[in-house]
Every structure is written in C-alpha cells, then in structure tokens.
Amino acid sequence: MALPTSSVWLRLSRSLSTIRTANRPCQITCLRGLHSSARQLQDAEKDQNEPGQSENHLADQPAQVPWYLRPDVSPKVTSPLKTVTMPELPENSQEDLKKVVEFLAMRLGIEDLKVFDLRDDKDDNVNEGAKDIANFMVIGTGKSTKHLQKAATELNYFVKHKLHELPATEGIISSGEISRFQRRLRRKGKGGPQYAKLDYGASANSWVMTDCKSNGIYVHMLTKERRETLNLELLWSKDKSKYGRHETAKETDDIFSGLRYYHTTATNASRGTFSNLIRLYSIQAESTQDTEFRPDLITRSNYTKRYRELKEGHLANPNKVPIVNIQNHFDAMQFNGLPLTVDDVYDYIDLICQSREFHLGLQRESDVYNKRYHYAVYILNRYSPVLSKPEDIKKLLPLLAVSGSQFDNDHFLTLEKLPKLSDEELLKMGEEVFKYSPVVHKLYQLSLSLTGKHLDSQRFQAEMDLLCLTIFVNRKNWVYAKKVIDNSLKREDLNILKAALRLLAVKGDISICYKFLDSYYPLLSLYKGFNIAEESRYVRIMLDRCDPDGTLHEEIREALL
Structure with missing residues (x-):
C-alpha cells in the first residue's frame, strides 16, 4: 500500500x-x-x-x-521586488556594476535607481571634476531610515563576499549610538535655545553612501524626502537641464549634521573654529579687481581665474586680501563639486611659501619650516587631491621638500647663486648652517622608491637628488649628502658630481674636501660633461682648503695649469 x-x-x-x-x-x-x-x-x-x-x-x-x-482558484503570491524596473546601464560598463544594481533592486528593494556615468564620453560631454572622484554614481530611494541601515549592511556583505573588495560606508549608526546621541541632545538642549533641540545628527541617518572599492562604483541610498532636498542628480548628471534646483521653504542645518548646538554656543563661537564655513553655492570674498566674480557659475575656469586674482592681491597686500580668503575660496570649490587637483594644491602650497602673512611672527628657523611643512600636510588632508599617477606625487615631492627647509632664505647657498658671488662672499656663506625638517629624509626615500627605468623617472630623480643634496650640504649633513652622491652613481648619473664639487668647495671642511678629491674627483675627470677650465675656481678653493701647502694632488694641480 x-x-x-x-x-x-x-x-x-x-x-x-x-x-x-x-x-x-x-x-x-x-x-x-x-x-x-x-x-x-x-x-x-x-x-x-x-x-x-x-x-x-x-x-x-x-x-x-x-x-x-486548482490553478484557476488558488491565488498566486507575487512579490513587489520582482516588479522593480532595472535602470539602464551605461555602455561599456563593468560586470560589477550590473551585479551591484541588480542586488540593490532585486534583493534590497531600493527604488527609483539611477546610474550616472562620470567617465569621459565620445561627445566630450564631461561633468567637470566628477571623473576624478568616481566612474559610476548609483542613487536610489529607500523606504525608511531603518531600511537604509539594513540595506547598507547587506550591501557591505555582498561587496565583501561577491566582489571580493572591502567597502567603505558612511552613515551607518547603530541603535546604541543613536540612544547616546539623543541623551546628549536632551542634556545640552535643556538650557539652550529652541534651535538647539533639533534632532539632526541624533537620529538614524536618512542618507547612506557606500564606496564599493570596485571600478569606481559609489552607491547613495536616501529616503524620498532627503533625496528631493539634496538633489544629488543635479550634482552628478552631465546634462544639468534635466534636474532643476529645488528651493527649500526654510533653511535647515542638514549640511552641518553633528554641529548643531556646539558651534552656536558663545564659548565655541569665540574660538572661530567654524567661522570659515561657506554656504553651499555661495561665497563672500572681497574683490581685488574690477572683474566681477560669479559664484553661481560653477566652472573650473571661473574659480581658477578668481584664485589668480586673490593670489596677486595677497602677495601685493596681505592686509587687504588675507590668506583665509584663499582658503575660503578653495572650500567653496569643494562644496560646489569642483575637487582640487594636484595643480591647485601645488599652487596653494607654493603661495604659502611666498606669503609674508604666513611667516609673520616666526623668529626661530625651526618654526619656519615646521609650520610650512605641517600646513602643507594639512592642505593635502583637507582637500584630498586625487594622486592617481606617479607623476602627481613626483610634482609634489620637491615642493614639500622645499617647504620643509630654508630654501628661500637669502643666505641659503644654491647652485644658481654661486656664479654671482665673490670669493669673500663664498667664505662667509660657507660658515652658515641651515637646519631642515627630518621629514626631508623620508621624502628622499620616497623619491627613490618611485624611480623606475623610464627616462622621465630618471630625470625626476636627478632633479630630486640635486635638491636634496643642496639641502643636506647647507645643513652640513655629510652622511646623507654621501648617500645622495652614491645613489646617483649607481644610476650612472655623473652630473651630480659637478654639483657636489661646487657645493662642497664652499660648505665642506678639510676632511670632506680631501675625501671628495680622493674618491670622487677621478670619476668626475672622466665625465664628458666636465670641463676643468669652467670648474677651476671651485677646484682651487677645495685644494687650498684641504692641501694649503700644495704637496698633494699633483695631477689635479697640473691639469689646472
């Protein structure tokens, strides 16, 4: 049976x-x-x-x-997730983008998905500055703040185990953190004004962003109300005409989430910590020329032109155009979707090195290069320029080395100053010592790690060797000066010996000059680019210093005759 x-x-x-x-x-x-x-x-x-x-x-x-x-009577259960409309993916997009979008739509229930291609297209329709941040921006709407928190957690798990990347997510707040923020808010709001009792930053986030770390894919998940308020489509779309600006009925402090009561109290307001924050799409700065600056015209050429005007005004009269105006200008560029490039950061650090206002009140030599170097690092951390190529790092390294030294001092000995100085002036400058930041050692080691077999890399390292050799010799740090010379000789770059001859003849002591003539001068004499008649002045100075009696180095003395 x-x-x-x-x-x-x-x-x-x-x-x-x-x-x-x-x-x-x-x-x-x-x-x-x-x-x-x-x-x-x-x-x-x-x-x-x-x-x-x-x-x-x-x-x-x-x-x-x-x-x-019976199929005609039994009901069929259907899920709304199976009826989600998939967005149109850009041409030539990677498979990872398709997987992420399908997971958001079919598994997480994110609605109204839109994918923005930030790469350069064939029609040169470029969203300026966006391609330096990402390749694809995915924007979707969640059903609630709790839905966003859960979806972000699931997306992190998906990227980690399916795409084999470690994602970075901003906006996830645990329930314990929310409770702690709310208790702190109630405690601070008791004696504060009414606007200090708002719950911005003390409730679940309505905007979560995930960097998938795969093919430049970024995912923004927002609630419906927050998405309409922020209007991220206008920021990332190439065709701005499709998305108009939304005028909010009243001003909110959404952009200052977490700063509510802190930056409005009298104690903290007096510190000036938040006094330089710029409102979105606006900037208030003093004009230095007759040309009118339009902050609403968000183009790189417009803001670059304004920076040049501020730079000229600051170098001419720092009291009229203080350096904080230039920092506010770069902050406005960031807020308006124009990230700073390596060239912008290079110009900014170069301006700091020339600024009289920046060096005002600095008396000790160590204070000068320490303040400049730390401010240069602060600029890099604040604006985070995209260093996607070794050429970008190679451009910044020499400037960072200069900012960490006293290269701009009038008595600092350089190869350009040597032909213009008399023998008496050379003797005076040879006695002075100029300190530098220890970070210069790390910058030199970093430059060695970037050097390859290409011609451009060899040329960059030769320039970096000359710069570091000049800094080390002015400090009379013979150990690192010898390292620079030896590393150059390993690359068969004998041009460094000509520079070392001139600098050591002025700054070197008896033992250093003797070692150079005994160990390095024979190699220099074989160099095709070396002409003893042109370098006779520095050879005589070095011989008189290490052998005043004229009993040694007879071959060199005969070549001078």
Whole structure:
C-alpha cells in the first residue's frame, strides 16, 4: 500500500489533532476515511506531474480535486521586488556594476535607481571634476531610515563576499549610538535655545553612501524626502537641464549634521573654529579687481581665474586680501563639486611659501619650516587631491621638500647663486648652517622608491637628488649628502658630481674636501660633461682648503695649469 507523501500529511495535521480526543472505534473509522482522502490527493498530484496533463484537466474535476490544487482558484503570491524596473546601464560598463544594481533592486528593494556615468564620453560631454572622484554614481530611494541601515549592511556583505573588495560606508549608526546621541541632545538642549533641540545628527541617518572599492562604483541610498532636498542628480548628471534646483521653504542645518548646538554656543563661537564655513553655492570674498566674480557659475575656469586674482592681491597686500580668503575660496570649490587637483594644491602650497602673512611672527628657523611643512600636510588632508599617477606625487615631492627647509632664505647657498658671488662672499656663506625638517629624509626615500627605468623617472630623480643634496650640504649633513652622491652613481648619473664639487668647495671642511678629491674627483675627470677650465675656481678653493701647502694632488694641480 502506498503511503501518503509528506505534503499530504502536513495538510491533515490539524484533522488528526482533533481525532486524538475521540474513542478508539471512532478513531479507527476516521483514520480509514482520512487515509482514503490522502490516497485521492496523492493520485491527483501524480496526475498533475505526468507529462501531457494540462492545468485544465484539474479544473474540469471540481468534485475530486480540492480547491487549493486548482490553478484557476488558488491565488498566486507575487512579490513587489520582482516588479522593480532595472535602470539602464551605461555602455561599456563593468560586470560589477550590473551585479551591484541588480542586488540593490532585486534583493534590497531600493527604488527609483539611477546610474550616472562620470567617465569621459565620445561627445566630450564631461561633468567637470566628477571623473576624478568616481566612474559610476548609483542613487536610489529607500523606504525608511531603518531600511537604509539594513540595506547598507547587506550591501557591505555582498561587496565583501561577491566582489571580493572591502567597502567603505558612511552613515551607518547603530541603535546604541543613536540612544547616546539623543541623551546628549536632551542634556545640552535643556538650557539652550529652541534651535538647539533639533534632532539632526541624533537620529538614524536618512542618507547612506557606500564606496564599493570596485571600478569606481559609489552607491547613495536616501529616503524620498532627503533625496528631493539634496538633489544629488543635479550634482552628478552631465546634462544639468534635466534636474532643476529645488528651493527649500526654510533653511535647515542638514549640511552641518553633528554641529548643531556646539558651534552656536558663545564659548565655541569665540574660538572661530567654524567661522570659515561657506554656504553651499555661495561665497563672500572681497574683490581685488574690477572683474566681477560669479559664484553661481560653477566652472573650473571661473574659480581658477578668481584664485589668480586673490593670489596677486595677497602677495601685493596681505592686509587687504588675507590668506583665509584663499582658503575660503578653495572650500567653496569643494562644496560646489569642483575637487582640487594636484595643480591647485601645488599652487596653494607654493603661495604659502611666498606669503609674508604666513611667516609673520616666526623668529626661530625651526618654526619656519615646521609650520610650512605641517600646513602643507594639512592642505593635502583637507582637500584630498586625487594622486592617481606617479607623476602627481613626483610634482609634489620637491615642493614639500622645499617647504620643509630654508630654501628661500637669502643666505641659503644654491647652485644658481654661486656664479654671482665673490670669493669673500663664498667664505662667509660657507660658515652658515641651515637646519631642515627630518621629514626631508623620508621624502628622499620616497623619491627613490618611485624611480623606475623610464627616462622621465630618471630625470625626476636627478632633479630630486640635486635638491636634496643642496639641502643636506647647507645643513652640513655629510652622511646623507654621501648617500645622495652614491645613489646617483649607481644610476650612472655623473652630473651630480659637478654639483657636489661646487657645493662642497664652499660648505665642506678639510676632511670632506680631501675625501671628495680622493674618491670622487677621478670619476668626475672622466665625465664628458666636465670641463676643468669652467670648474677651476671651485677646484682651487677645495685644494687650498684641504692641501694649503700644495704637496698633494699633483695631477689635479697640473691639469689646472
């Protein structure tokens, strides 16, 4: 006898529970009836699974087949996730983008998905500055703040295990953190004004952003209200005409989330910590020329032109155009979606090195290069320029080395100053010592790690060697000066020996000059670019210093005749 399947037993479980309370004869009779019904149900399932049987065959037997086995009566459960419309993906996009978008739509229930391609297209329709940040921006709407928190967590798990990347997410706040923020808010808001009791930053975030770390894919998930307020589509779309600006009915401090009461209290306001924050799409700065600056015209050429005007005004009169105006200008560029490039940061650091206002009140030599170097690092951390190529780092390294030294001092000895100085002036400058930041050592080691076999890399390292050699010789740090010379000789760059001859002749002591003539001068004499007649002045100074009696280095003295 064939036994009923497990599915049939599940359907009869409730009926069996009622039979257990009856007497045995009735129980046996009911069991026989239920067993007969089970056999009928099993035969019906077998007929349904046989090939050639249609759904109408079951529909034609209403008396024999239960309602839940009839397709025309049994309801079909459908999920709203299966009806989500997938957005159109850009051409030549990676497979990872498709996987992420499908996961957001089909598994997480993110609605109204839009994908923005920030790469350069064939029509030169470029969203200026956006391509330096990412390749694709995905924007979607969540159902609630809790939905966003859960979706962000699931997306992190998906990226980590399916794309094999470690994502970075901003905006996830645990329930414990929210409770702690709310308690702090109630405690601070008791004696504060009404606006200090707002819940910005003390509730679940309505905007979560995830950097997938794969092919430049960024995902923004927002609530419907927050998405309409921020209007991120206007920021990342190439065709700005499709998305107009939304004028909010009243001003909110959404952009200052977490700063609410802190930056409005009298104690903290007096510190000036937040006094330089710029409102979005606006800037208030003093004009230095007749040309009018339009902050609403968000183009790189417009803001670059304004920076040049501020730079000229600051170098001419720092009191009229203080350096804080230039920092405010760069902050406005960042807020308006124009990230600073390596060239912008280079010009900014170069301006700091020339600024009289920046060096005002600095008396000790160590204070000068320490303040300049730390401010240069502050600029890099604040604006985070994209250093995607080794050439970008190579451009910044020499400037950072100069900012960490006293290269701009009038008495600092350089190769350009040597031909213009008399012998007496050379003797005076040879006695002075100029300190530098220890970070210059790390910058030199970093430059060595970037040097490859290409011609451009060799040229960059040769320039870096000359710069570091000049800094080390002015400090009279002969250990690192020797390292620079030896590393150059390993690359068969004998041009460094000409520079070392000139600098050591002025700054070197007796032992250094003797070692150079004994170890390095024979190699220098074999160099095709070396002409002893042109370098005779420095060779004589070095010979007089290490051998005033003229008893040594006879071959060199004969070559001078």
